Amino acid sequence: MPFLKRTENDASQAAQLEKKASPTPGNGDLAPPTQRITFLAIFLGLVASIGGFMFGYVSGQISGFFAMRDYASRFGAAQANGTYTFSPAVQGSIVSFLCLGALFGSLAAGKLADVIGRRMTISTSAFSCCIGTIIEISSSDHWVQFAIGRLITGVGIGALSVTVPMYQSESTPAIIRGVVVACYQLFVTLGIWT
Secondary structure (H helix, E strand, O other), X not given: OHHHOOOHHHHHXXXXXXXXXXXXXXXXXXXXXXXXXXXXXXXXXXXXXXXXXXXXXXXXXXXXXXOOHHHHHHHOEEOOOOOEEOOHHHHHHHHHHHHHHHHHHHHHHXXXXXXXXXXXXXXXXXXXHHHHHHHHHHOOOOHHHHHHHHHHHHHHHHHHHHHHHHHHHHHOOOOOHHHHHHHHXXXXXXXXXX
16 A cells, blocks of 8 residues: 555654654743633534444444334335244345445545545545435335445445544644543444434
């Protein structure tokens, strides 16, 4: 992968930086940092955490779908007694396509965030989630279409799971950085509970 390789120039610059002594606050080299917690920083972190809520919600909602009669009658196989069931292969495919999409989305998100920026990557990932959800909603009786919608939603969710914590950690003051990034995980849990 060419984007992961270090050039000779990069290696020599890194070696020079490691040899230099770091300035420390209090000895005159560096002024003590002053950080302010602003409403905007907290709001930014909470809004970005919605990506975590989306991840949790989409991951948790499918378990309730298989219990719905309408969902089973549209996508399940009819049995002799009039009920509808899902084969393990169909049920496993519908559930796992989200994880498969999340794998691809998370692998691509880092490079995409470097190329087009963090905020644009978050917006693109959210748009991918919207397109996947539209495909899921528009499927009437073909489970494959629903599974493809989950795959596309998974790409967006996976990219959000990489980009949101990265964006939060880079854009919030250090004094509240841990709390804001932990909010992402809290929102994942809240999404699963919903």
